[in-house]
Amino acid sequence: MNIQRKNDLMYLVLGLVIFGIVYGLMEGGMIGSFWKLNIIIICINIIMSASLNLINGYTGQFSLGHAGFMAVGCYVSVILTTNFHMPLIVGMLAGGAAAALLGCLIGLPTLRLNGDYLAIATLGLGEIIRIVIMNINYVGGAAGFTGIPHLTTFPWVFFTMLVTLFFIKNFVNSTHGRACIAIRENEIAAGAMGINTTKYKVMAFTIGAAFAGIAGALFAHCFYIINPSSFTFMASFNYLIMVVLGGLGSLTGSVAGAFVVTALSAALASWPEFRMIIYALALILLMFYRPQGLFGYVELTAFKPFRFLDRTKGGRE
Amino acid sequence: MKPLLKASHVVEMFGGLKAVSDFNVYLEQGELIGLIGPNGAGKTTAFNLFTGVYQPTSGEIEFDGQSIVGLAPYQITQRGIARTFQNIRLFSELSVLDNVKIAFHDHVKYGLLEAVLRVGRYTEEERQIERDSLELLKIFHLKDKAYETAKNLPYGAQRRLEIARALAAKPKLLLLDEPAAGMNPQETQELMEMIRWIRKEFNLTILLIEHDMSLVMGICERIYVLEYGHIIAHGTPEEIQNNPEVIRAYLGGAS
Numbered sequence: 001m002n003i004q005r006k007n008d009l010m011y012l013v014l015g016l017v018i019f020g021i022v023y024g025l026m027e028g029g030m031i032g033s034f035w036k037l038n039i040i041i042i043c044i045n046i047i048m049s050a051s052l053n054l055i056n057g058y059t060g061q062f063s064l065g066h067a068g069f070m071a072v073g074c075y076v077s078v079i080l081t082t083n084f085h086m087p088l089i090v091g092m093l094a095g096g097a098a099a100a101l102l103g104c105l106i107g108l109p110t111l112r113l114n115g116d117y118l119a120i121a122t123l124g125l126g127e128i129i130r131i132v133i134m135n136i137n138y139v140g141g142a143a144g145f146t147g148i149p150h151l152t153t154f155p156w157v158f159f160t161m162l163v164t165l166f167f168i169k170n171f172v173n174s175t176h177g178r179a180c181i182a183i184r185e186n187e188i189a190a191g192a193m194g195i196n197t198t199k200y201k202v203m204a205f206t207i208g209a210a211f212a213g214i215a216g217a218l219f220a221h222c223f224y225i226i227n228p229s230s231f232t233f234m235a236s237f238n239y240l241i242m243v244v245l246g247g248l249g250s251l252t253g254s255v256a257g258a259f260v261v262t263a264l265s266a267a268l269a270s271w272p273e274f275r276m277i278i279y280a281l282a283l284i285l286l287m288f289y290r291p292q293g294l295f296g297y298v299e300l301t302a303f304k305p306f307r308f309l310d311r312t313k314g315g316r317e
Numbered sequence: 318m319k320p321l322l323k324a325s326h327v328v329e330m331f332g333g334l335k336a337v338s339d340f341n342v343y344l345e346q347g348e349l350i351g352l353i354g355p356n357g358a359g360k361t362t363a364f365n366l367f368t369g370v371y372q373p374t375s376g377e378i379e380f381d382g383q384s385i386v387g388l389a390p391y392q393i394t395q396r397g398i399a400r401t402f403q404n405i406r407l408f409s410e411l412s413v414l415d416n417v418k419i420a421f422h423d424h425v426k427y428g429l430l431e432a433v434l435r436v437g438r439y440t441e442e443e444r445q446i447e448r449d450s451l452e453l454l455k456i457f458h459l460k461d462k463a464y465e466t467a468k469n470l471p472y473g474a475q476r477r478l479e480i481a482r483a484l485a486a487k488p489k490l491l492l493l494d495e496p497a498a499g500m501n502p503q504e505t506q507e508l509m510e511m512i513r514w515i516r517k518e519f520n521l522t523i524l525l526i527e528h529d530m531s532l533v534m535g536i537c538e539r540i541y542v543l544e545y546g547h548i549i550a551h552g553t554p555e556e557i558q559n560n561p562e563v564i565r566a567y568l569g570g571a572s
Contacts, residue, residue, distance in 0.1 A: 175421070179419065188406060189407070194422055
């Protein structure tokens with residue numbers, strides 16, 4: 001067995017241990033229903049921030065419409081599970097596929113833009129998706145979609161999250177992922193090295209959208225009702241904050257970012273009047289002292305105490 | 318035998334400015350050719366035309382017997398032309414090794430699914446890429462710096478890394494845009510040896526732009542001289558050195 005496989009296996013075991021502990025605490029009644037829901041939301045947000053990181057952090061394409069793809073996955077899946085009584089997995093796959101298709105179709109024209117222009121275009125896209133959903137009576141319009149079966153459980157979100165993280169980790173460590181990173185670093189040089197830049201930008205965008213759609217499907221089945229107002233531009237912005245806070249181009253950063261932001265806003269739920277102030281202050285301070293985010297382009301394993309987790313780069317020193 | 322690269326009557330207009338006009342160049346397989354000329358003569362424009370960064374206003378460019386006009390830069394690289402940049406364009410935040418690995422992109426056969434699941438050809442090919450990359454870095458004396466961030470390398474090493482990266486794309490024709498810029502005489506001397514050696518080892522045809530005359534005259538078999546977008550002279554280094562037109566272009570004088 002080679003080092004890479006051993007490493008993957010170690011991460012998998014680590015994931016299972018975390019799952020076992022949290023699940024045990026949940027079943028043992030040590031975690032109340034409020035935190036139970038929040039742990040599920042944290043896992044969903046990790047999927048969202050990791051997939052957004054693939055677009056914004058690794059490929060360097062500034063997207064502000066991630067909640068729009070989540071909404072697509074959300075609504076496609078609830079139609080299937082509620083109206084057609086399909087199992088959750090079918091809803092998740094269909095939601096992911098629908099979001100991926102939309103991401104691919106929209107990515108082709110918009111990814112010719114760069115920087116600020118792409119941000120504005122994707123921002124508009126997210127809003128268009130939300131407003132279109134709001135005007136479809138079949139899914140309840142602005143009032144929301146009701147009667148959704150409560151199917152999302154902790155094992156579902158946790159293992160979907162694990163699959164997402166493994167997928168993105170392996171993707172960025174392949175020639176396809178390196179092509180995306182090359183585009184971020186220098187698009188002209190990437191083209192001169194034989195990389196079809198448009199293709200890889202669209203690929204990253206599509207994969208990111210697919211996982212956002214899957215996250216949307218999981219999100220929808222946490223509650224009995226979903227509403228288009230959950231997918232405003234503020235929601236997209238919130239995912240962007242997680243990515244930037246954790247560090248662009250760092251997968252462990254995305255996990256940390258999603259965890260910190262979600263846990264912080266949950267912990268402050270009892271003091272709603274101070275919540276936004278503390279939240280904003282935390283962000284300002286972080287950007288002041290660590291503008292590259294908590295991790296900033298490197299993984300947790302680049303730091304000394306955690307280096308044992310990654311043996312593939314053993315010959316580094 | 319047909320020439321490897323042939324540009325005939327190429328014109329490039331930027332608005333009203335003729336950056337390159339009636340540009341005729343041919344490169345035989347295996348040659349080492351220099352392209353010189355004063356600043357602003359259109360040398361880099363010519364490179365950008367060969368690599369698809371610019372499209373010619375008129376004229377024809379043939380590579381390996383086929384027209385490459387209208388192709389995107391990545392398609393031209395896939396056909397076998399690789400280049401370096403005058404203003405270094407490395408993937409500066411990445412490691413030296415990753416810079417080279419990226420350039421193997423077009424020669425990788427494993428698909429997306431194999432990469433994500435880490436099955437099939439993934440492991441073996443990745444290992445091969447790493448081995449080949451380190452081999453290339455060794456040639457350019459960069460192996461001990463393989464894990465350093467590219468932007469932290471000294472200037473001369475960055476230029477060598479650009480050449481190593483271009484070679485990783487496995488080109489037939491290598492275009493070097495001022496490879497010796499910013500190097501001291503000893504580094505230039507080493508670079509000359511290196512260029513000679515890689516040409517033989519990788520069976521390359523090389524076209525280079527350079528201001529350092531010791532390098533150009535030392536290794537090029539033929540030289541083209543550009544001035545104001547026109548080719549004013551063409552010949553062996555001895556012929557160029559004694560060409561009155563070239564002397565006038567460089568030193569000025571009554572014409």
